Amino acid sequence: MARKYFGTDGIRGLTNAGAMTAEMAMRVGMAAGRHFLRGQHRHRVVIGKDTRLSGYMLESALQAGFTSVGMDVTLVGPIPTPAVAMLTASMRADMGVMISASHNPFGDNGIKLFGPDGFKLSDEDEEAIEALIDGDDAELAQPAEIGRAKRIDDARGRYIHFAKTTFPADLRLDGLRVVVDCANGAAYSVAPEALWELGAEVISIGVTPNGLNINDKIGSTHPAALSAKVLETRADIGIALDGDADRLIVVDERGRVIDGDQLMATIAEGWARAGRLKGNGLVATVMSNLGLERHLAQHGLGLVRTKVGDRHVLERMRSSGYNVGGEQSGHIILSDYATTGDGLVAALQVLAEVKRAGRPASAVLHRFEAVPQILKNVRFAGGKPLEHDAVMAEIARAEAELADTGRLVIRPSGTEPVIRVMAEGDDRAQVEQIVDAICDAVRRAA
Numbered sequence: 001m002a003r004k005y006f007g008t009d010g011i012r013g014l015t016n017a018g019a020m021t022a023e024m025a026m027r028v029g030m031a032a033g034r035h036f037l038r039g040q041h042r043h044r045v046v047i048g049k050d051t052r053l054s055g056y057m058l059e060s061a062l063q064a065g066f067t068s069v070g071m072d073v074t075l076v077g078p079i080p081t082p083a084v085a086m087l088t089a090s091m092r093a094d095m096g097v098m099i100s101a102s103h104n105p106f107g108d109n110g111i112k113l114f115g116p117d118g119f120k121l122s123d124e125d126e127e128a129i130e131a132l133i134d135g136d137d138a139e140l141a142q143p144a145e146i147g148r149a150k151r152i153d154d155a156r157g158r159y160i161h162f163a164k165t166t167f168p169a170d171l172r173l174d175g176l177r178v179v180v181d182c183a184n185g186a187a188y189s190v191a192p193e194a195l196w197e198l199g200a201e202v203i204s205i206g207v208t209p210n211g212l213n214i215n216d217k218i219g220s221t222h223p224a225a226l227s228a229k230v231l232e233t234r235a236d237i238g239i240a241l242d243g244d245a246d247r248l249i250v251v252d253e254r255g256r257v258i259d260g261d262q263l264m265a266t267i268a269e270g271w272a273r274a275g276r277l278k279g280n281g282l283v284a285t286v287m288s289n290l291g292l293e294r295h296l297a298q299h300g301l302g303l304v305r306t307k308v309g310d311r312h313v314l315e316r317m318r319s320s321g322y323n324v325g326g327e328q329s330g331h332i333i334l335s336d337y338a339t340t341g342d343g344l345v346a347a348l349q350v351l352a353e354v355k356r357a358g359r360p361a362s363a364v365l366h367r368f369e370a371v372p373q374i375l376k377n378v379r380f381a382g383g384k385p386l387e388h389d390a391v392m393a394e395i396a397r398a399e400a401e402l403a404d405t406g407r408l409v410i411r412p413s414g415t416e417p418v419i420r421v422m423a424e425g426d427d428r429a430q431v432e433q434i435v436d437a438i439c440d441a442v443r444r445a446a
Contacts, residue, residue, distance in 0.1 A: 005133065006126040008309045012101050012110030015054040020109055022061040024133075028111055029065020029097075031132035033147075034139060035125065036071070036094040036116075043071045043147075046091060048084040048155070049099035050186040050244045053211030054109045058099045062111070063149050070141035072148050076155035078209075080186045080245035081112060082342035083159035089118035089339070090158075100186065100244035103221045106214050118339040120311055160194045166337045167348045171355050173200035177235040178351070179251075181226040183219025184209040185243035191344050195239075198348075203233050215242065220249040220330050220343070227255040237354060237361040241343040246310075247330040248343035250350060252361040260330040261292040263350055265367040267334070268324045269299060270353045276323075276336070277301075283316045283325035285309070286409045287375075290424050295368035308411070310341050371406070372428035374435045378419045380446035385419060386410065388445035391438070398423065398434045406431065410438065 005011050005019050011028065013020040037043055045066050049055035055078075063073045071094070076087060081098045088096030096114035104110075113121050113129075121129075141147070178200045182188040188207040196202045205225060206218045218225045220240040230238040230251050238251035250258040264282055271277040281302030284292065293303045304320065306312040310331040317325045317335055326332035331341035338345055350365065357364045385391055398408055406425025413420060421438050425431045 003123075003126060003130060005130055008311065009102065010098075010110050010112035010120075012104070012108060015052075015057075015107055015109045020054075020058075022057050025058045025061035025111065026065040026068075027133050028129070029062040030069050030138065031065075031129045031135075032095060032097075032113055033066045033069040033071040034132055035129050037069065038094070044074060044091070044093045045071050046074045046076060046084055046088045046093045046096040047099070048076045048079040048081075048087075048097070048186075051078050051184060051188065051209035051211060051214050052099075052101070052106050052109050052243075055099050058109060058111070062097060062099070067147035067149060068140050070145045070147050073150070075149060075151040077151070078186050078188070079155055079159060080190065080342070080344065082246055082338050082340050082345070083155065083162075083190070085114050085118040085339045086159065086162055087155060088114050088116065092116075098244065102244050103183075103215055103219065103242040103247065106212050106216070114339075119314070120340060156190050160190050160197070163190070163194045163342075163344050163348065164198060166334075166345050167198055168352050171352055173198045173351060173355065176237070176351070176355065177201045177203065177233065179203045179205065179226060179229045179233060179235045179238040181219055181223075181229070181238065181240040182206045182245070183215050183241055183243050184213045185215065185219065185241065185245060187241050187245035187344060191239075191241060191245065191347075194344060194348075200351075203229065203235060205229055219243065220247045223249050223251060223257045227251050227257065231255045237351070239347045241347075242330075245343045246341040248332055248346045248350075249330045250347070250361070250365060252365060254362050256362065256366075258361075258365045260326050260328045260332060261289050261370070262365055262367050263330070263346065264324060264326050264332060265292055265295055266353050266365055267332070267346070267349045268296070268301060269367070270349070270356070271324060272299070272301060279304075279320060279322035281322065283313050283320070283322045285313060285327050286411075287422065288328050289373055290371040290407055291368045294371075314340070371424045371426060372431050373422065373424035374428075374431050375420065375422040376435050376439050377413075378421065378439045378442045378446070380417055380419060380442065382417070383446065385442045385445040386412065388441075391441045391445050394438050394441040398438060401430070401434065408434070
């Protein structure tokens with residue numbers, strides 16, 4: 001069933017347009033609140049946000065929606081997405097809400113919903129909430145049953161304490177100079193504090209949010225600023241988070257960017273040596289590099305691939321018993337600790353591996369040479385170009401040419417009329433020719 005409002009990661013869009021208005025946020029609060037009004041106890045929702053200016057508006061609108069149907073609201077202010085998930089479960093709340101558009105520019109915003117277990121909602125829950133959003137029967141609470149709202153001031157401290165408990169008790173970060181880039185987002189306070197409390201010398205950038213500068217040429221999607229700061233300060237390592245701190249990218253002491261594939265390999269191998277790795281491998285998406293798959297195989301570890309999206313990774317982790325998974329983009333899920341991607345917790349596991357090795361980050365974190373990978377997008381006007389005979393013939397020819405030496409991934413975007421064409425293999429020129437040929441075929445068919 002096609003969903004009207006929910007995308008791959010909650011509801012997201014340009015603020016004050018479409019589904020990102022105050023009116024819609026109130027309707028989402030009313031609908032989600034009604035959906036989770038189960039049992040006779042006093043019901044509660046935890047609401048967090050990142051640092052976007054529009055967060056004030058959406059927070060107030062959601063609060064109005066939830067309280068109007070009889071649900072109490074706990075406001076925790078700017079805090080990472082994984083902190084909302086953690087607090088929802090630890091506070092025995094009925095659900096959690098994160099107001100964030102993750103790595104998008106400040107003009108966008110979004111609403112992410114979590115169930116009482118701290119996991120993102122199932123498709124069935126989202127479909128039920130959508131039906132309530134568009135329904136006519138509001139079923140508002142009686143005057144005496146309207147919800148109350150309370151703001152708690154120690155939410156950041158609770159999350160810092162939780163994050164530190166994931167770091168090995170026998171290690172400290174003393175002697176390690178760490179640059180942390182918080183993208184002027186939700187982790188601007190908690191990430192530097194947690195690293196400092198564990199003993200690191202911390203140099204912070206992206207920690208002066210003003211409502212308009214989140215992800216602005218900074219953070220995990222813009223690592224050049226972090227690389228420059230690491231080289232300038234002669235730091236041992238750099239850590240970049242995104243706007244809601246569920247994504248991690250690392251820079252070594254030479255200023256080189258280390259992506260999620262390398263970081264997942266580092267963590268998985270370390271956990272395997274310690275006897276902690278479940279499933280004898282990890283879960284990643286179809287976009288993770290073939291070099292990762294080959295590297296893991298050389299170490300007796302497997303790689304299970306899913307569709308793009310951290311929710312698909314998590315679903316496979318839960319169903320098959322894995323505890324390490326994620327995406328090349330830096331969403332890393334460590335299910336021993338968290339119910340969603342957590343950039344800070346993942347960073348602490350990476351730092352633990354660097355400390356245990358006693359070697360530079362460049363020697364510890366570059367686990368394999370990535371296979372040349374080319375990704376191009378083709379915009380189309382309508383129809384189903386991937387079902388065109390000429391396109392299917394070109395794809396079949398490419399698959400035969402790559403055979404066992406590479407991979408081909410072709411998929412339509414879930415948010416725009418775009419076909420994404422990705423190929424990888426040992427010969428860069430061959431890979432680029434294959435991608436261009438398929439893109440040309442799609443254009444002719446569109």
